[in-house]
Amino acid sequence: ETGVTQSPTHLIKTRGQQVTLRCSSQSGHNTVSWYQQALGQGPQFIFQYYREEENGRGNFPPRFSGLQFPNYSSELNVNALELDDSALYLCASSFLQGGGTDTQYFGPGTRLTVL
């Protein structure tokens, strides 16, 4: 059973550029959540995808968008990058059933630096 993987590990972009981050879910999971973690803070929820549809969204602007594919892998896209977007981006997979979600398992993260 493979765990959650993310790519790339590190990324440097400049203001105004666009970026795509990728995540492969853990085997058997159907839900992917994305979080942004700024230095010294806990992760902040960006959004969650379940069966290729956005299932919930945190307080992030529309320039943060995502996709989930039939194999449950996912992408996070950020347009018009700003300096404050510099952070660790974490992907978590879980199995959603009934009214609640199971424990979320995290990938190693992608460190994004915006210059």
Place this chain on the structure above:
Amino acid sequence: DQQVKQNSPSLSVQEGRISILNCDYTNSMFDYFLWYKKYPAEGPTFLISISSIKDKNEDGRFTVFLNKSAKHLSLHIVPSQPGDSAVYFCAAISNYQLIWGAGTKLIIKP
């Protein structure tokens, strides 16, 4: 407004002794809590969870206590080992998302 708070940014404990990490929350609707451990350059790793129908859950060296009336939970690690040195996050599940505290850096001294 932070709904999950970890008021101690860091904690230093002697190897072999008990480590106690604390977490407070404000939303009485939270009914499921988790503790994650994070090493540098790695994603958070799930440690232990507790449902609001319980007041204690134990897994090996790790025990989580929940005091619903005080809206407080704590993670006990006993005995503490050098490999326990990491940042520990408390999180609550609210619908589909995790709401996190800011973390406590635990340092185990030899």
